[in-house]
Amino acid sequence: MYYNCLVNIPKNTGKISRNKRGKTTYIEYTYAREYLPEKKYNVARRTTIGKADPDHPGMMFPNPNFEKFFPDIEIPAEGTAAEPVNESRSSCIRIGAFSVVRRIIEDYKLAEHLKRWDDRGKGLLLDLAAYSVIAESNVAQHFPDYAYNHPLMTPQNKIYSDSTISRFIREIDDNDRVDFLNSWNATHDKNEKIYVSYDSTNKNCKAGDIEMAEYGHPKNDVGAPIINYSIAYDMTNEKPLLYESYPGSIVDVSQLKYMLEKIRGYGYKKIGFILDRGYFSKANIQFMDSCDYDFVMMVKGRASFVHGLIMEHMGEFESKRACSIKAYRTYGMTVKAKLYADDDTDRYFHIYYKAKKQASERARLEADLDRMEAEMDKIKGREYKLPKRYEHYFKLTYHKDKFYGYEEREDVIERELQLCGYFAIVTSEKMTASEALNLYKSRDISEKLFGSDKT
Known part of the structure; x- marks a missing residue:
């Protein structure tokens, strides 16, 4: 990235050199020399500090390296915002990871689901998505650095400043998100049997007075207000179905019902949910039954309603090779039982032991x-x-x-x-202990997604 201002090319004999590539002359600074014993000579270590302006001999457009090696030289005020020169692109464009992301965008026809935006808006939104995946960052002020040496999906590969991006994101409202999710889910087969991993997480908020940020019950409470967000991921077809955000004071167990209603509104019929122990409640189980949805749910081995089953069958399977689930070095067995006293349906309890x-x-x-x-x-x-x-x-x-x-x-x-060492998974559908564990372990995808997003 080069600043949109001019400075004098430093007169530092022996350390300043010019490197002409095509029609552009880059100014390089020798910051060190390394002696190579096997070659018996010194090798210069150089970095680019700017590029020469052909219209003003002796002047150049500086970049951040110039500030690093020449801190005493003041950059003109119009350049301090570090705005990139839009027509300036790196002589080496990094296309590998971008090609993969663009192929995914094309295969899933994501641009067609962004009906509200023109080509500029679609391109910028998809560029921001590609940037967040490739650079593993969502900091808008660093996007111009990424855009400088990557292909873009905006018309004419135009690079937009971080202030433009901030303004663009502020203009996205809830209606835009709803329209996108409606369009996205309309393309899916509603009669196919799928299992959906649903999970939520929270983020601490330090941005001041934000309406959604409320004090809640995070796993790691640092005393800050939080926001919650969740993702439903289709494990059968390996693609996300929907996401939603909600205030920090709402707990996971109560949020599940609203998500189930949303899924039902999309028209999905043959569906099962993979849930962690945080969503277990009698009301949630009954609501899934009323929707005719299956579930795979983890329960604590020490929970009162399941520890009796574990104690009853303790010693029956922990060493039997027929009960071994080799992929996880775990032993398991399946028993039928009621989930709660007035339950009118038999559930399948898969009991596991891991040394x-x-x-x-x-x-x-x-x-x-x-x-x-x-x-x-x-x-x-x-x-x-x-x-x-x-x-x-x-x-x-x-x-x-x-x-x-x-x-x-x-x-x-x-x-x-x-x-200790025992845990259980409850399923509404008949399956083996191995099948239930494999299904539950598949939800690791959303856990990794949350972990990547937070770091």
Whole structure:
């Protein structure tokens, strides 16, 4: 990227050189010399600091490297915004990753689903999508750097400034998103049996007063307001179906119903959902039943409604080779049972045991207990109300609001130690333990997507 202003070419004999490529002369600066023993001579290490202006001899358009090596030379005010010269392009265009992204855009006919925009708007939006994938960044001010040495989908490969991009993004509203998702989902076969991985995540917000940013219940609470967003991903055809954002105070378990209604509104009929334990509730199960949707859902091995099943079948499958799921070094079996007391449908409980998981969970539980005991020893004799989690593992003694002592609930701790290494998946559709685990593990795609987005 070159600044849209002129400076004098430094007169630094021995360190400034000119490199003419085509009709452009690049000004290079020798910042080091390296001696090569095997060659027995020095090799110059150079970098480009600008390009000569043919209309003004002795002048050049500087780039950020010029500021680095000549910090004492002031760049004219009109160049401090680092606006790229639109007609300026790198002499070497990086086309590899871009070609892949463009082929995906063409195969899925994404431009046809952007009905509101003209060619400029479609091109810029798709360029921003390609930029976020290739550069693994969504910082608008860095887009001109990317555009300088990559092909673009805007007419005439025009490079737009970060201020133009910011204005363009602000103009995108909820109606545009809804229109795109409606158009995108209208092309899918509604009668095909598919499994959809649905998951959500949150982002901390430090941008000030934003209406959607509210205090909620994130896994890692740093005391900041958050926004939530979720993605439904078609695992059968390996492509996303929809995304949605919602305020930070809304919990995952209540948001699922709105997403299911949206899916039903698109007309999908033969569909199953792959969900993590955060979405488990009786209301959600009943609503999926009413929609005639299948589900694959993880449940905690220590959850009250499933630990009885695990204890009942403990010892029946943990060492049987017929129950081995080799891909995950896990053993599993399937049993039919009701999910809750008044459930009128049999569900399929897939119970699993993993030795490596048992060791790590036992160590974590023991460490938690030691930490809680150390904390309670510190506050003996003081006015202090311990969280409910402590009451689960210990009998706590208080007198006039002062904490005086504790005693382990041995039966609770021993039961949880026994359950370490076990977990369960519930499915509405009949399948083997191996098939259920493979389906659930496939949702790793959305986890990786969230991880990539956050980093």
